[in-house]
Amino acid sequence: MRVDFDPAEMAPNEFYKLLTATVVPRPIAWVSTMSPDGTANLAPHSFFSIASVRPPVVLFSSVGRKDTLRNIEATGQFVVNFTPEELFEQINDTATDFPHGVSEFEAAAIESEPSLRVKPLRVAAAPVALECELHSTVRIGDGTVVFGRVLHAVVSDGVLVEGHPEIDKLRPLSRLGKNEWGTVSGVRDLARIRHEDWQGPAADR
Ligand SMILES: Cc1cc2nc3c(=O)[nH]c(=O)nc-3n(C[C@H](O)[C@H](O)[C@H](O)COP(=O)(O)O)c2cc1C
Numbered sequence: 001m002r003v004d005f006d007p008a009e010m011a012p013n014e015f016y017k018l019l020t021a022t023v024v025p026r027p028i029a030w031v032s033t034m035s036p037d038g039t040a041n042l043a044p045h046s047f048f049s050i051a052s053v054r055p056p057v058v059l060f061s062s063v064g065r066k067d068t069l070r071n072i073e074a075t076g077q078f079v080v081n082f083t084p085e086e087l088f089e090q091i092n093d094t095a096t097d098f099p100h101g102v103s104e105f106e107a108a109a110i111e112s113e114p115s116l117r118v119k120p121l122r123v124a125a126a127p128v129a130l131e132c133e134l135h136s137t138v139r140i141g142d143g144t145v146v147f148g149r150v151l152h153a154v155v156s157d158g159v160l161v162e163g164h165p166e167i168d169k170l171r172p173l174s175r176l177g178k179n180e181w182g183t184v185s186g187v188r189d190l191a192r193i194r195h196e197d198w199q200g201p202a203a204d205r
Contacts, residue, residue, distance in 0.1 A: 021177025028175055029060045030081040030091060032105075032112075032120045033071035040112060040121050042094045042104040043068045044083065046175035047143075056150040057135055061143045067100060069144055072134055077118040078148055082128035085171040085183055117152040127156040127170060 007015045020026075029048035033041045045068070047061035058080055062069040072078050083091050093108035105112050105121065112121035115131045122129040132148030159169040167187055174182040199205055 017177065020175075024176045025174030025182040026176075028083040028091065028173055029058070030083050030094070030123060030126065031060060031068050032079045032081060032123065033068050034075060034077070034120045035067070035071050035101075036074045039101055040103045040105045041067050041071055042081075042108075042110060042123065044091050044095050044175075048080075051147050057147050058130060058132065058150060059145055059147045061145045063143050065144070069146065071120075072146055072148075073137070075119065076134040077120055078132050078134070078146075079115055079118060079120045079122050080130040080132060080148070081123040081126035082170065083173045084125075084127055085173055087123075087125060088173060088181065091173065115152075116154065122154070127159045128165065129154050 005015070005018055010018075026046040027048050029045045031043055031045050035041060043066065045060040045062065047063070049059055051057040051059040060080070068078070090108055090110055094104040094110065096104075096107070098104060098107055104110065111124040113124040115122050115129070118131045118133065120131075122131075130148075130150045131152040131154075132150050135147040135149045137147070138145045155165055159165050161169070167184055172184060174184075176182050
């Protein structure tokens with residue numbers, strides 16, 4: 001038996017709970033921006049993915065109009081910082097709804113460092129940072145999808161093995177449903193099958 005859920009017949013918040021509990025695990029973009037008057041902002045966004053490879057473009061969605069979105073619209077720049085397990089509580093601290101004008105870097109005591117190609121600061125302890133310029137935005141209902149062209153990526157050498165970022169060293173956090181967060185465990189390796197090597201459905205092999 002399967003249970004049906006019709007978004008048209010549910011309160012938006014109830015369907016939101018279903019969506020966020022089932023589109024899982026979601027990677028988290030820890031987005032840093034700079035306001036036009038120079039206040040450094042930092043907030044996690046788990047509606048986050050890759051939009052294109054050539055050019056390299058990432059996307060995240062702001063549900064509602066928040067400082068992150070306003071700063072990007074005003075300055076055209078942001079940085080996606082990686083969220084490692086050890087920064088669990090610091091990341092959550094930066095999701096607090098501090099008043100406009102308060103820097104989450106300062107309020108949550110997050111060490112920053114300058115970026116190479118953009119004005120927003122990077123999180124010093126994040127093992128990866130993607131420095132982005134605004135490509136475009138798409139407004140959908142209460143959400144705004146922000147597309148950012150990656151101008152520069154920086155990766156800590158401690159997470160690289162033969163020049164490649166390794167999952168065991170990155171130890172990313174993800175967002176699950178409710179207030180749940182995920183960690184990576186039980187990584188499995190499986191190469192894609194080329195058509196010429198196809199030997200029938202998995203269940204039959
Ligand atoms: C793990 C996590 C993921 C989140 N993902 C999103 C998201 O994808 N979109 C969004 O609008 N808010 C998201 N939030 C909430 C924002 O981080 C929060 O509203 C924050 O205060 C926004 O800060 P700002 O006003 O400085 O931009 C998330 C919060 C947490 C803790």
